[in-house]
Amino acid sequence: ETGVTQTPRHLVMGMTNKKSLKCEQHLGHNAMYWYKQSAKKPLELMFVYNFKEQTENNSVPSRFSPECPNSSHLFLHLHTLQPEDSALYLCASSQEGLYGELFFGEGSRLTVL
Amino acid sequence: AQKVTQAQTEISVVEKEDVTLDCVYETRDTTYYLFWYKQPPSGELVFLIRRNSFDEQNEISGRYSWNFQKSTSSFNFTITASQVVDSAVYFCALSESLGGSYIPTFGRGTSLIVHP
Numbered sequence: 001e002t003g004v005t006q007t008p009r010h011l012v013m014g015m016t017n018k019k020s021l022k023c024e025q026h027l028g029h030n031a032m033y034w035y036k037q038s039a040k041k042p043l044e045l046m047f048v049y050n051f052k053e054q055t056e057n058n059s060v061p062s063r064f065s066p067e068c069p070n071s072s073h074l075f076l077h078l079h080t081l082q083p084e085d086s087a088l089y090l091c092a093s094s095q096e097g098l099y100g101e102l103f104f105g106e107g108s109r110l111t112v113l
Numbered sequence: 114a115q116k117v118t119q120a121q122t123e124i125s126v127v128e129k130e131d132v133t134l135d136c137v138y139e140t141r142d143t144t145y146y147l148f149w150y151k152q153p154p155s156g157e158l159v160f161l162i163r164r165n166s167f168d169e170q171n172e173i174s175g176r177y178s179w180n181f182q183k184s185t186s187s188f189n190f191t192i193t194a195s196q197v198v199d200s201a202v203y204f205c206a207l208s209e210s211l212g213g214s215y216i217p218t219f220g221r222g223t224s225l226i227v228h229p
Contacts, residue, residue: 031214043204043219055214088156099146100208100215101163107156 003027006091006105014113015081021108023074023091030095032074033102034066037088049074081112116140117207117220125226126195134190134223136205142166146208147181147188148217153201164188195227 004025013019025032034046048056049068063085065077074091088109092102118137126132138147149161162172164181172179176193192199202224206217 033216040221042221045216045218048214048216050214056216090156090158092158098215099163099165100206100217101146101148101160102150102158102217103160104150104158109156 002105003103004091004093004105006089006108008108009106010109010111012111012113013078013081015083017081018077018079020078021076021089021091021110023076023105025072025074025091025093025103027093027095027103029093029103030071031093032068032071033092033094034074034076035090035092037090037107038086043090046076078110081110083112086110086112116218117205119203119205119220119223121223122221123224123226125228127228128196129194130227131191131193132195132225132227134192134203134205134225136188136190136220138186138188138205138207140186140207140209142209144210146215146217148206148208149179149188149190150204150206150219151201152204152222158204161190192225195225197227197229200225200227 007022031050036044045058046060047066052068063080067075088107090107091105094102116139145166147164150158152158169181178191180189202222204222205220208215208217
C-alpha cells in the first residue's frame, strides 16, 4: 500500500451536487492536511488536523467541510461548489518531529461544471 | 509578500545540461526548516530534502545538490546532467513554528522541462 491514498482520483460534479473526497494514510502519522492546487497559484493550505482535532482553517468557504474521524482518515465534503473551485486537491500527512515534512497523496482532480 | 519566492516559472533544458532552480525565502524566525519537493505529472509531491536553519552545509545526493546560504536567504537546487525523468514541477517550502507546530508554506513552483 502506498503511504497516502486519495479517492477518487478524478471527480466531475455540478454546482448543486454533494460529493466527498477521501484520504487515508498508512504511515502512522498524527497530522493530516488538505491543500488546494490551482493553475498558476501557489499551493493553498486549507485545513490541518492534529490528533483528529482541527488546528488550522485557512479562511476556507463553508462549502468545503472537512471531517477527520481518526488519525488515519480525512474527508473533504463538497457542496454547492463554484467553477473556480475546480483544482487538484492534495492530502498530506506528517508526524510531530518532522518539522513540516509532508507525505502527499496523488491528489483528487476536481472539475465543477 | 510571499514568504517563498521561486522566480523561475518554467525552465527548459536539453538532456545532460546542468540546471539550477532558485528559491529565496523570508522569515524572522531563527529556527526554521527548508524543503524541496518534486511533483511529477502523476500529481503526488515527493519529498527531496529538508534542511534546518542551523545547518548551512551544502548537500549532494547523486545528481542533486543543494546550496543553502542564510546571508542571502536562498536555498537553491541544482540538478547535474539532467535527464528526461527530471521533468516535473519543483517546489521550495519554508516551515516555521506556529504555536509549536510546523506547517510549510510553498513557493509557486518551477516547471522543469528536460528535452531529449
